[in-house]
Every structure is written in C-alpha cells, then in structure tokens.
Amino acid sequence: MKFSEDKLxxxxxxxxRYPEGKxxxxxxxxxxxxxxEFGGWLSADTMDYVAELLSITPIEVYEVATxxxxxxxxxxxxxxxxxxxxxxxxxxxxDDIIAYITEKLGIKPGETTTDGLFxxxxxxxxxxxxxxxxxxxxxxxxxxxxKQRVDEIIEECRNKAALNN
Amino acid sequence: MAIKLLLEKAHVQGIRTYEVYRREGGYTALEKxxxxxxxxxxxxxxxxxxxxxxxxxxxPTGMKWSFIAKPEGxxxxxxxxxxxxEPGTFKDRYLMEFLPHLLIEGLIISSFxxxxxxxxxxxxxxxxxxxxxxxxxxxxxxxxxxxxxxxxGTGFDCEIYVQRGAGAYICGEETALIESLEGKRGNPRxxxxxxxxxxxWDRPTVVNNVETLAALVPIIKMGGEEYAKIGVGRSTGTKLxxxxxxLNKPGVYEIDMTISVEEFIYxxxxxxxxxxxxxxxxxxxxxxxxxxxxxxxxxxxAKGETRYMNYESLSDGGFATGSMxxxxxxxxxxxxxxxxxxxxxxxxxxxxxxxGQCSPCREGTGWMEKILKNIETGKGKMSDIDLLWDIxxxxxxxxxxxxxxxxxxxxxxxxxxxxxxxxxxxxxxxxAQIRNFGLAHYADPIHVPVTA
Numbered sequence: 001m002k003f004s005e006d007k008l009x010x011x012x013x014x015x016x017r018y019p020e021g022k023x024x025x026x027x028x029x030x031x032x033x034x035x036x037e038f039g040g041w042l043s044a045d046t047m048d049y050v051a052e053l054l055s056i057t058p059i060e061v062y063e064v065a066t067x068x069x070x071x072x073x074x075x076x077x078x079x080x081x082x083x084x085x086x087x088x089x090x091x092x093x094x095d096d097i098i099a100y101i102t103e104k105l106g107i108k109p110g111e112t113t114t115d116g117l118f119x120x121x122x123x124x125x126x127x128x129x130x131x132x133x134x135x136x137x138x139x140x141x142x143x144x145x146x147k148q149r150v151d152e153i154i155e156e157c158r159n160k161a162a163l164n165n
Numbered sequence: 166m167a168i169k170l171l172l173e174k175a176h177v178q179g180i181r182t183y184e185v186y187r188r189e190g191g192y193t194a195l196e197k198x199x200x201x202x203x204x205x206x207x208x209x210x211x212x213x214x215x216x217x218x219x220x221x222x223x224x225p226t227g228m229k230w231s232f233i234a235k236p237e238g239x240x241x242x243x244x245x246x247x248x249x250x251e252p253g254t255f256k257d258r259y260l261m262e263f264l265p266h267l268l269i270e271g272l273i274i275s276s277f278x279x280x281x282x283x284x285x286x287x288x289x290x291x292x293x294x295x296x297x298x299x300x301x302x303x304x305x306x307x308x309x310x311x312x313x314x315x316x317x318g319t320g321f322d323c324e325i326y327v328q329r330g331a332g333a334y335i336c337g338e339e340t341a342l343i344e345s346l347e348g349k350r351g352n353p354r355x356x357x358x359x360x361x362x363x364x365x366w367d368r369p370t371v372v373n374n375v376e377t378l379a380a381l382v383p384i385i386k387m388g389g390e391e392y393a394k395i396g397v398g399r400s401t402g403t404k405l406x407x408x409x410x411x412l413n414k415p416g417v418y419e420i421d422m423t424i425s426v427e428e429f430i431y432x433x434x435x436x437x438x439x440x441x442x443x444x445x446x447x448x449x450x451x452x453x454x455x456x457x458x459x460x461x462x463x464x465x466x467a468k469g470e471t472r473y474m475n476y477e478s479l480s481d482g483g484f485a486t487g488s489m490x491x492x493x494x495x496x497x498x499x500x501x502x503x504x505x506x507x508x509x510x511x512x513x514x515x516x517x518x519x520x521g522q523c524s525p526c527r528e529g530t531g532w533m534e535k536i537l538k539n540i541e542t543g544k545g546k547m548s549d550i551d552l553l554w555d556i557x558x559x560x561x562x563x564x565x566x567x568x569x570x571x572x573x574x575x576x577x578x579x580x581x582x583x584x585x586x587x588x589x590x591x592x593x594x595x596x597a598q599i600r601n602f603g604l605a606h607y608a609d610p611i612h613v614p615v616t617a
Contacts, residue, residue: 017283017285017324017326017328018366019240019283019366022347022366024347024348024349025328025346025347025348025366026348027348027349028290028328028329028330028331028345028348029328029329031331032290032329032331054348056348060348063349063350064348064349064350067333067350067351067520068290068330068331068332068333068351069331069332069333069517070290070291070331070332071331071332085510085513086252086453086510086511086513086514087252087253087449087453087496087507087510087511087514088252088253088409088410088496090506090507090510091409091410091411091496091498091502091507092409092410123332124252124334124513124514124517124518125250125251125252125253125334125453125514126291127249127250127254127255127258127289127291127292128255128258129252129253129254129255129407129409129410129415129494129496130255130407130408130409130415130416130417131415132409136291136293138293139293139294140293140294
C-alpha cells in the first residue's frame with residue numbers, strides 16, 4: 001500500500017501548512033485522502049500507513065478515525081446515500097425518502113446492496129435545512145429530494161457504474 | 166428595501182471570481198486597512214461597531230480580539246470557524262459558496278489586525294466541494310498580491326489554509342476545533358486557559374465564525390460608528406438568518422435586526438408565509454439548541470409587545486417565555502408538526518454528537534433520546550415527563566463545554582411549552598401513532614394573511 005507520486009506530493013504540501021514538528025495536524029486531511037484513494041474506507045493497513053507517513057503511532061490514527069463519522073471503518077457501496085434525518089429534514093418529509101430508498105433498493109439504513117453498488121446511511125444535520133429533504137452523495141449534496149428525484153439519482157449511479165465497467 | 170452589507174452583491178454574475186469581485190469594489194477595505202490603519206486601529210473600529218459574534222454565543226468580537234496574548238517571539242493564529250453544523254443553520258455555507266472573496270478579504274484584514282501569518286479555515290467535512298471554491302479564491306487573492314509575502318508593501322506576510330473536518334458537530338466548539346486542527350479527537354478543553362492565551366499548538370489563537378469575519382469588510386469600509394447605527398440597541402449591523410421548515414421561501418436572508426418576527430415569516434420580502442395556508446405552531450428561532458417557542462410567544466412577548474428579530478427581543482422573557490438569536494437558524498413548524506417527534510430528532514442529534522468526555526452529557530443525551538422515543542412510539546409513562554425534566558436539568562451546566570446545555574435546552578423548552586402534547590402522547594398512545602396533536606391553544610394570536 002502506497003500513495004502515488006502525485007498524492008505523495010499532495011501529502012507533503014498538506015504537511016507544510018503546519019509548523020515544524022506539528023505534522024500530526026495533517027491527520028484529518030490525510031485520512032480523507034487515504035479513504036478516497038484506497039477503496040472508500042479505512043482498513044487497519046491504511047491507517048497504519050497514514051501513521052507511518054506522519055511519524056505518529058497507529059493508536060493516534062485509530063482514535064481519530066473512530067471519532068469522526070465521515071471515516072468508514074468497513075467497506076461501503078460504490079455509491080453511498082447519506083440521508084439527513086434531523087429536525088428540519090424530518091419536517092420536510094425525510095422519513096418518506098428513507099422509506100422509499102429502502103423499498104427501492106431493498107436495504108435498510110446501514111446496509112449495502114449485494115452487488116456492492118449502494119449503501120444507505122442516515123446521518124445527522126448536513127447544513128442544507130432550507131433545501132430539505134436532502135442527501136450527500138460523494139462530494140456533493142442532492143437537495144429538494146422527491147421520489148422521482150431518488151429514481152433519477154439511482155438511475156444516474158447505475159449508468160455511471162455500467163460505463164466504468 | 167433592507168440594508169444589505171454582506172449579500173448585497175451575492176447575485177452579481179460571476180461574483181465568485183476575483184475579477185468581478187474586484188470590479189464591484191472588492192478588496193478596497195483590505196487596502197484601506199493595511200495601508201491606512203494600524204492593527205490597533207482596526208480592533209478599535211471593531212469595538213466601536215459593537216458587532217457580536219455571529220456563530221451563536223453573541224460575544225462582542227472586538228472584546229474577544231483584545232484578549233489575545235502577545236508574548237514576544239510566539240506566533241499567533243486566527244482560525245475561521247466554518248464548522249457550521251447546528252441544525253437549522255446554513256448561512257456560512259451560502260457565504261462561502263457564493264461570496265468566497267468576501268470571506269478571504271475579511272480574513273486577511275483580521276489576520277493583519279491580530280498578527281496571524283498563518284490563518285486556517287476549519288470547514289465541516291461534509292461541505293466537501295467548498296474547499297475547492299475557497300482555495301481558488303485564495304489562489305486568486307495571492308496572484309493579486311493580497312496574500313503571501315509583504316502584502317501591499319506593509320511587511321505583513323499571510324497565508325490562508327483550508328482544513329476539512331470529518332463529521333463532528335462538537336468541532337464547532339472552539340477548543341474542540343483546535344484539538345481537531347491539531348489532528349486529535351474533537352474533545353473540548355477545560356477553560357481556562359482560553360484560546361486567546363493558549364490555543365492551537367499552545368499559541369495565542371482567536372477563533373471566529375465565517376459571518377463574523379466577513380463582516381470586517383463592511384465595518385472597515387464604513388467605519389465602526391456607522392456600522393453601529395444600523396440595527397437597534399446592542400444588536401448592531403446586519404445578521405444572516407437561514408430560514409427552514411414549513412415556509413414558502415426557505416433560504417438565507419440578511420436582516421438589519423429592526424424587523425419583527427411576524428414580518429420575517431409572513432412578508433414576501435422574506436419567507437413569504439407558511440405553505441398551503443397552514444397556521445404557525447412553533448418556531449426555534451436561533452438554531453436547534455435554543456428554546457422552541459409556541460406561536461403565541463414567538464410573534465409577541467409575554468408582555469404583549471411585538472417581538473423583533475434581534476438579540477434582545479428574541480431573548481425577552483428569558484427561558485421562561487423567550488428564546489435566543491443563537492446562530493440565526495430559524496426553524497418553523499406548522500400546525501401539522503409533532504413537537505414530541507421533532508424534539509426526539511434533536512435529542513438523537515445531540516446523543517450522536519456528544520464527544521463522550523463528560524458523563525452527564527454522554528449518558529444523559531442517550532437517556533433523553535430513549536425516553537422521547539418511548540413517548541413518541543406510544544410506550545411512554547406519565548412519570549417519563551418529569552424524568553426527562555430531571556435529566557436535562559442535571560446535564561445543564563455540568564459539562565466541560567456548552568454541548569450539554571445545547572442538548573438540555575430543546576428538551577426543557579419543549580416540555581415547558583408543550584407539556585400537554587407530551588401528556589396526550591402518553592394518554593392516547595394508539596391515536597398518537599396515526600395523527601398529530603395539532604395546533605391547540607398555541608395558535609398564532611394575531612391575524613396573519615394566508616399566502617399561497
């Protein structure tokens with residue numbers, strides 16, 4: 001397991017943002033980078049590699065990786081639907097959206113489809129309350145969700161996956 | 166038309182780019198500050214402006230800045246808190262997405278005033294596309310000579326870096342944010358020492374909200390005294406309100422804090438009323454942590470006076486009959502909403518976000534969620550209401566950071582104002598599964614126009 005030369009240059013650039021000897025500050029950005037690079041989740045090997053890059057002990061990485069909700073500690077689907085379920089989204093009908101995705105994909109929150117394509121996850125407030133109901137899909141938000149929008153998003157993901165195969 | 170100091174140019178085509186921002190008068194406040202003013206003079210203007218921190222606590226920013234320690238030879242840092250995570254709040258996101266240069270300009274002025282040569286923007290990890298926008302703005306500002314070495318020939322050096330969080334509400338608390346920036350779990354620190362003395366890497370640090378730092382631009386442009394003339398009393402300047410819930414026009418609005426709550430909800434200039442002619446039931450006016458108010462206490466205070474959208478008026482009556490301005494996350498519930506269920510989602514949120522350091526919060530938030538879930542699903546007992554009250558009271562004030570209070574207040578206020586709705590859930594467990602309690606006596610007390 002190793003970052004590409006490109007990514008290693010990025011790692012050095014990130015570490016240079018902090019004072020000498022404070023390279024541990026780069027831990028969160030490096031875990032994001034590693035998760036993107038090594039299959040969408042953080043295995044023990046991945047975390048050990050990040051520890052090595054920063055000259056810190058593996059436990060310092062584990063304790064951080066387990067604290068923050070965006071780090072996946074087990075494999076997830078290629079497309080993760082992270083649907084917000086906090087108050088303002090609840091008021092605008094997120095329960096119906098979650099139920100619809102469950103029905104449509106046959107997975108409950110926390111589960112992944114058998115083909116490994118989709119994971120459904122319920123999350124807490126993502127700061128899109130005025131555009132609810134909503135979900136995070138990869139880097140971006142999908143807002144003003146309706147059942148029809150959900151259908152379109154699922155279709156879009158399937159098409160993208162088919163193209164990449 | 167209301168006065169707009171921050172969002173005035175938000176709809177100008179291409180304002181996200183340096184070229185357009187500059188053409189529209191951007192970076193003139195920075196030129197004024199760096200060429201004509203000393204750091205001390207900037208802090209003085211900020212004090213005169215009376216601006217209060219826009220993140221939620223409302224502490225006067227000028228005073229906060231004046232606390233920063235200046236030990237010889239020790240670098241100081243400014244950290245911009247862009248970890249916007251309080252349910253109902255999405256105003257900073259709007260500013261960063263659409264007016265990135267306004268924030269960068271405010272950050273450079275503030276960095277100069279505080280003597281920060283390395284300034285960090287700590288942004289919540291879920292806003293994953295925004296760092297690209299900010300980093301592009303930083304690149305452009307640097308190319309124009311407003312960042313880097315010896316800015317405008319003043320001898321002042323400054324770099325701005327964007328750091329993404331990874332999903333933790335608690336990192337919006339300034340000492341947790343500092344821990345996170347150091348590459349650790351977001352566990353808040355015991356204060357004192359305050360960050361102004363010992364912050365990131367044990368160096369003097371100021372942490373301010375995005376909106377607060379962006380407001381430096383109009384304050385420098387117009388001068389602190391002029392800024393203080395806008396608004397009313399100790400609510401000076403303008404405030405961004407992010408409105409959501411049952412509204413015709415949810416979104417981010419800039420208000421000058423002289424308008425009434427009624428005008429904000431019902432006028433076409435702002436939220437345009439409640440959809441489908443429904444009536445207002447309740448509102449959380451300042452982000453999920455502040456007390457929920459029934460309609461009859463929201464539009465008018467307990468004394469029967471008009472309630473306004475400012476720090477003093479929203480908190481009129483204390484927690485007994487008032488609420489707080491908080492972060493400006495304005496959540497509206499119509500007559501069809503269930504206060505018990507809404508409170509349950511907030512309790513779940515705080516249980517999920519508790520860092521686990523202090524037992525009252527770690528255990529108490531879980532207990533509150535469990536009890537609320539029982540009541541909501543028809544398995545509640547009458548004694549549960551007093552039990553909830555007792556738990557929230559034992560969390561409040563007994564934790565290292567204010568997350569404990571933030572978790573306790575929504576539950577306390579829901580019981581204080583909507584106790585009969587909780588009781589109804591317990592006495593009518595079956596009925597509560599198929600219909601909501603409705604409006605009852607919380608109806609809006611004044612005539613309100615029905616909008617489409």
